[in-house]
Amino acid sequence: ETGVTQSPTHLIKTRGQQVTLRCSSQSGHNTVSWYQQALGQGPQFIFQYYREEENGRGNFPPRFSGLQFPNYSSELNVNALELDDSALYLCASSIPRGHNTEAFFGQGTRLTVV
């Protein structure tokens, strides 16, 4: 158990709808990263939050947005869902210290868009 929890674990949405995924980071970790993992692929970086500010963003459109709260938990919001958004969404928490950024992952949220 990593201490990183994500909710919900599974979700089915219709194309065009909006979705919010939630992540509670491991105790003491002030950085949260979100990844999208398609079946049979490695995770793709969406964005990272450090102390409530976006700290980097991957190649995802603006309809993917996020928040980090003062307790370092985080949300991923996706608007105007498309079929290709179906994937496992992973949250990882870490503490950036020099070059050591071991990230610990939650169990993921499986999103299916129909």
Place this chain on the structure above:
Amino acid sequence: EDQVTQSPEALRLQEGESSSLNCSYTVSGLRGLFWYRQDPGKGPEFLFTLYSAGEEKEKERLKATLTKKESFLHITAPKPEDSATYLCAVQAGSNYQLIWGAGTKLIIKP
């Protein structure tokens, strides 16, 4: 462009049959190379971090090594419970994001 390639895509071994998984990378300014294990439907589980060429780390039946262009994950006398997808990721430059390979699916037959 920073890139990580893992091979083979899948590997089937008999219990006790040792082998190695490969992760080759092309990045500017490697800050760290990470190995993770992922079971179906679950998030990746952290295994190792390697920072510089020549470094080695071990954990139970797994040993990770690093050169300037690739990393190997050696598995010695594997057991069926070692079956999983093994993912390699690198961190490069000033960005904290991880760049991932597609993984190697390892199946250990009893």
